[in-house]
Amino acid sequence: MFDKFRVWQAAAPKKMQNRLVAKGVKNALRKIGLLVSAGLICTAAHAAEDSLTNRQGDITPLCGSKPMIVGVSDGYGGNTWRKTGLAEVKDELSHCKNVKRIIYSNANGDPQKANSDINSMVAQGVNVLIMLPDFGAVQLPAMRAAMKAGVEVVPYSAQIAGVPGRDYVVNVVGDSKQIGILWADWLGANVKRGNVVFMGGSPGAAPSQNFMDGLRGGLKKYPNLKLLNEQFVVTNWNPVDAQKAAAGLIAQYPQINAIVTDYGVTALAAAKAFEQAHLSVPAIVTIASDNELNCHYLSARKAGTAFPYYTLDGTTTYVRFAVRHGVAAYQGTTDNESPAVLPSAYADSAKGLDPKCDPSVPPDADLSSALPPEKLKAVFEQ
Template identity: 35%
Template sequence: MRIRTRRRSAAALGVVAAVLLTTACSTGSLSGSDDSGSGEGSGAASDITVGEIGVQGDIQDISAFCGDEDITVALADGFGGNSWRKITRAIFEAEAAKCDNITKVLYTDAQNDTQKAISDINSLVAQGADVIVTFVDGGEALLPTIQKATEAGVAVVPFVGSPGGTPGKDYVDFVSEDITTYGRNLADWTIEKMGGAGNLVMLGGIAGNSYSQGVFDGVVEAVEAHPDVTLLNEDGPVATDWEPGKTQQVVAGLITKYGDIDGIVADYGGGSVGGIRAFEAAGKPFPVWSANDSNEFACLWYEYKDTQPTYQIATESSRNWVVSVALHKGLAAANGLPNDEPSIYNLEIIEDSTDPDKQPQCEADLPADAILSSGLSVEELKALFQ
């Protein structure tokens, strides 16, 4: 699918606030053929490939998308309170710094409040953001706001957390890993290491977020193929807010409620460390555990592997780097430039404690919250967490 869009002129900014105050829900379109607007950049057409599947090696250099005109970009985060979000913000800002013509980089944190997330996007549009990259924790509740921003001429690119709607129409594109496949792959590995039987739990993040639901759907697919496995949370992912402290509390409650838990699939390795401590505090055998990678998650395996024989771990990339692709696509759309980078990225297991060639990577001189697959260098991670 190919789309084209036009960059807003500065003169149009006064119109934006008025558009955002309207209550009508307009779908907008990125393929409109009206090129009669005024101002520099008006009428510039771009070809953005939407929905392509690829791998991390397909990501291109940002220089192809910077353009020449001054431009303002923004990261609208639905929740900025954990290490994954902080690393992702750092990657976004470092990537934006590579374009000399990006004169302003804005950031908002909705603090897990959907109404604030809506207000944040409206505010960024009113401030003149040409590109808004956003992690949509509030799901479809954000779609009307994103549609209005798109109609106002802003290049909006959701990543990882989807608002629903139609990429290439309601917004430029949606960038993520194949979320359901991520959940299914980790669940398949976990169930295999469980011996094909036992009690399984899937830990998610903020209640109701679309990302955790997608991972859960993949876990369900895997469980359906193994009748001797019981998914204890069959109604949906267990909410942990992606925070280690809350994860510890939640997992402690699950241990009290169910007793034996043989396997856990989590969509955040950084939060999983709290759950591991809950098993330790309860004096229960550690389960087979899979998640995305985190330094402390790997280090804890080395700490307990000799005393917890049932405890094995596997991870896929925490893929913070996808925010760079979201920025690339937004810049290309705003500047009237083509972009054919993949939208959806296939991930594979990168750490497997049962595979001598994929042993967990623990860096003792890095902070516990560091993510080695994030896209930041070791030195950048050290500086971020000082």
């Protein structure tokens, strides 16, 4: 299928990271699905302080006057989500006339190359470095060295260990616990009563646990909704594993009224499992949907088999917050936006909010991007 996966290794315990390194980081990362995407490696923050993906700030007052070179370091480039994110960077920086050059690197899943790419960008004179920390703490020494060399480093989409101001400027991530609360509120208002199941990613994945903690806490306000599983259901963020897991849930529980997932791909797999079992699809609640899931939902509605659906999106825009923080740090201007970000509702069947569907673009396309239509179309034509 497509490779819009997510990494949780950046937030993994130190002992686990050391074991991964000992086994060979690259192979271990691939084996357990530790790929970043969709901006879903999140941290907790107060909702009142969060930045919102559908309320983007204005970079113009932050641009300053010093000429600058901006680097973008990607650990696993190539899929549509990543290409869209790079286009978002270029679009955001187009408002700063003092940007002299944008340098892009793709480590293709190799942590050693990722660190080498950072060192190379420092040697090429970048002033601001925007990066996806796909390999977690393994990248901290290179990041710290870049900061010491005067480069303003801003990791985004994955929470990473380290010290702000020493290892990076700020870490731009999604507020996973608050997202879980938003899910619970939607379920309380629209499903109202019944059984809920949460499907996460790889075993022990920190972001999945954060999402589930937020959901569990939010559901305390709704005593008629019962969370059936104490631990999140493992899917490895893989459609095959997710569909098998959903089939197991169908066999285990006679009544499931809602399935919550932390990735659109697993949400689609769960819906398909119910359809293949000739059962009505329960309410589907998720984050980071894509073109395939949204087209599937709209097709089901047209066929008269629509399921209640709620998704939070806009994750390709997380990088814009990172760009503004990096530019402000280098130029000495002030960006008051919180590095904790909340995605916005992209589809809400209860409110008649339909997602976009375009059969002419890739199945993993994220149409919630902040790019102008012509620039988003150009991404899909690459």
